[in-house]
Amino acid sequence: MINSTNLLALKIQQIKQSAPANTQSATAPQEQKAVNSGLLNAYLNNLAMINTPAVTKTETTAPVNYHNDLKTLFQNNQAKILAIVPRTFNAKDLNGNDYIDGNEQHGTFLNAIERLDEVKASGFNTLHVLPISTPGKIKAMGTAGSVYAPKDMLEIDPTLIDKNDPRSDKEQFKAFIDECHKRGIRVMLDLPSCASYEMFLNMPELMAVEKDGLAKTPQGWNDIRMLQPWEDEGKRTLNPKLLEYHKKFVDMCIDLGIDGIRADVARTKPAEFWDIIIPYSHMRDPEFGWLAETYTYEDASPQANMPHDRPEDSLRAGFDLIYGQYHIFHEWPDAETFMNYVKEQLDMSYKLPKGKSLIGSFATHDDISPMFHGGAEYCNLTMGLQATLPMLNPYIVDGYQTGDDYLYSFANKYNPETQTDNHEMTVHRGRLDIFNLSRKPGGTQPEIGNFMKNAFEMRDKYLDVITKGTFIQLDKENDKNDQIITYARHFNGKTLLVVANKNVNRSVACKIKVPTLKADQELNNLLPSYGKESVLQAKDNELCVDLGPARVHVFEIDTPNIENFCDKIYKQNL
Template sequence: MENSALKSLLKKLKEEKKIHKSIDYYIPSLWIDSNSKPNPTKVEAYSFYENLIEDILGKSDDGINYAQSISKIQNQHHGIGGDWTYKSVIYNLFPRLTTAYDHDHDGFIGSSDIDLSLNENGVRETGTFLKCIAMLPYIKSLGCNTIYFLPITSIGKDGNKGDLGSPYAIRNPYELDQSLADPIVGKDVVLQFKAFVEAAHIMGFRVMLEFVLRTSALDGDWIKTNPEWFYWIKQGEVSTFKSPEFSEDDLEEIKLVPEGKGVYHAPNKTYRNIFSKPPSPEQIKKEGNKYVAETEDGKLVIPGAFADWPPDDIQPAWSDVTYLRMYDFPYSDSENDFNYMAYNTIRYYDPVLSHPKNVNRPLWDKLVGVIPHYQETFGIDGVMMDMGHALPKPLMTEVIDKARSIDPDFAFCEENFDIDPNSRMAGFNATLGFEWRVTGNAYVNGGIKDVIYKSGEKLPLPFFGTSETHNTPRTVKRGGVQHSKLCWMVSCFMPSSIPFIHSGFEILERKPVNTGLNFTEEETEKYGKKNLALFYRSSYDWDNTTNIVPYIQKVLEIREQFFKTEEMKNHLVGNELSFRVVDIQQEGEDVIAFERFDPWHQNQTYLIVSNTNYQIAQTIKIKLEGMGNKKVKELITDERYQFNSDEVHIIIKKGDSLIFKLEKY
């Protein structure tokens, strides 16, 4: 391990310890022992991190370079490249939030007048990469093998929401967010993230990052150097700027565009005339946090982005991000020159605009280079593409091809509400959005059952098995602890489901990170008045004495027993032939059951039974040929159930899930 960042970080820790001697420092007890009673635990900061890193390094092999992907380290290639996703169990980190903690126990996250993220002792209480390293043993104990970060790149300041700003308001995709550096070991955020990736790889984790390639912060670094990569409007139009409006007749045809049947209609001329030709770099100056250009047309600024679909969702512009200009079309005052932001320039690109000759090649080259930068600098294993399906398809192809020329087993995941065969053809390895959307109100509309039935189909790629993300309500808020447990059990045993923990799920965190999707108007208004963690200093309730950590661990242990070996895992993950829904005799339709098995050895099966009614217990009868007369043990509780003549009667508690390992014949 020559030039090891983790060793360099350890050396830096020891140097700082000699200078500062000691720092009293509270951390969650769960980070030390996931089976402990949650409470604030006092440690000496330097000694804690020193011992932690030495322990991780003790698991390493000096002959291995851990600053490269796991697939490169182990010389692996899965499927089309990146199909290791099928065997993943993912923990989703929003580092600024997930590892935030009140380290001085004064009741606040950050209290310094100099830097809001620091306490009075200069300790960063918002999350850092160093604290992410501290969480690795905890995440490992849950049973996860992949860590997926929300964006960790530098954040702009113009129009920032909250006191920290959104991680999606990206100032420069090539630079890390400096606030993720931990002052305990200095300001070198690059070293600290390199050390994290090395530590993760030593412990067997793959590391995925989320990237946003079609938007920029309103004060992005590229604005001054390349103003032609952005849209510009007259400064006087900013306060009233919003998405364009279309006539009912135009809307009817525009809405068919995604199906290839519609007609591309440009916004009206009044809207188009708001936009001006981009200024030269010399005309641009910074006024506070905002870039302003002095031109012959007057003062110009960059407008905020808005929801790009559907086209009749008229909204004010967002305050902190803008769309990048993917195509460079000749400017004209008299004709439709596509010099505006609308559905046909930022998502469903008009064929006239998206001709190869109009590609904004310098911008595309810059975007294509983002992921390789993180592969070569840090050795990451894969990425989640935020709204990747809204990038021009040729650009997305270039992005994937370039990354896989560096690492053929590099994974690409996407956000998509549907499990789309076109995504697989484009080179994606997994999708996020299907399960949580369908289960959004599962305890009311039976959405969980819909997901289970869908998982029995032959699907083109796996989906993230999760009932919540940073954009949705928390699972526990929708149906309580029962709902959280049931969703986890089901997510772990569906054939094309990748078990996915959005950090906080396991400790029954109730506060949403953002009010993006599946919130009622009342919920959006309620949480909008509070400091949402996507924008403000916040932390999880790591000291909550009620959690489902042991349940998560137990279910994943059973899942590993089902797969038995890597060979068996390769055979069963994503295999719809290893799954069947079981008929149940019951009053109503609240209980669903399914089996998982090796298609070539169907005498050994795992039976999962779930009651989606969270108010009433259910009495059911299941008949399984080959069970005969025998007692079987439920694997979570060890409770025994009796089969007689292939039939078993079960009283299943409200919202409960049962799992059995069965031997037939």
């Protein structure tokens, strides 16, 4: 008894010596009367110290009356998402060599705040923040390590911290989150699917191994190791330690004020795993949103050590939205393939709880820059589609706004200075760099961002039509190679007509059947003009078009009864 008391007293003394001054819990209770009964007082103070939340309240930055609504935003198709890598988001590459060296400043949580007004003005209301954990340094890719190869998912990368600011790592991240919330921008944090080699060594209880005891590595990657979701896969018994680790990640997010999670390669965990983790998050925050990197069908699946994608299982397990398959839009040969995919997703929605959706995954950080598929015109084409399609939340990767082709002059070159055991500045050609301390994303064609902003404004103006309305496939004639995409969106008597040329190289003409359209209908494009001009002529019940390469047009037309004369009408389960 005496020994126990002495140990407790020593522990209390250590806590008092190490406790920071003038800090306040983010969930501080009302002031309590002091307890002056010796050992009881010491015991209660010790409990209070142990149970103090990791994130302290930051009085100067906390937003007023902010309430998370990300889950509702997803379900109503109202999120407009920008994906960012914090360590490059506002990097200052002064000498123009495409990476940060010397006294140049890489991206941090605090200097990222400088760009938030730009994000807001561009029309975004949600940030997808790629992983912020310390990357592994052994068997690493690149000179900074992949953001998807975490040393510990619960540890914040010190690279993201401004060392001249006295606040802790979590306090600085919280300051960034609070500044986002002040502007009405929600924050969704990326949850890595795998681990670094160091994490494999340090946390073997979480890791998957082959029969010979070697780490399981996903095909095509040499810097990450697979986690083990199963304790006994045959009995469908989950790994309790991995579950607990992910609960701690969720707790960290919610304590920081994060609004949701994007689960990287969600198929690395079974539906049973997410059946526990997602409801756990909703016990603390019912509006906590979940995005699964799950494709409708993954071309490379199943990779070695990687199961099939299961989109419907993921959505039933609690994910609000998935990636879908728009990232291969450029590979689809014709309009019919595209239209069939849209209808397939709308049909799928009736097999699921209401409000399940997709992101506009035309280009994610895993994909080559859309500039390679047709330049600014292709970017505008896909933006016009994103802005008007059903069952979709628009999604953009930082750099798209100005046409970044993600070509880095240092690509795969030797660098004597490195933070890892690798001196090669690894990049994937044409893709956003996630391996090095590289420049801020950006290109030389700001007109892309201007078109995007206008498309977002058009979407907001006709929000009910686009997010709640029917999707009407229109018939056409004389489109020999089936390159014209055309559909109507209709809600409560209001109609938007969308016509687009999928061909990025040449103009295409055809006749589109638009029931109840009048010959005197004014055709005022709701999107900015670009590229080669199109020719359009309205006639009774039809529209004759000759669309320039990769041109997309959206018109409001006076056809309140169009649904009565169409038989290809589809709607999301809302």
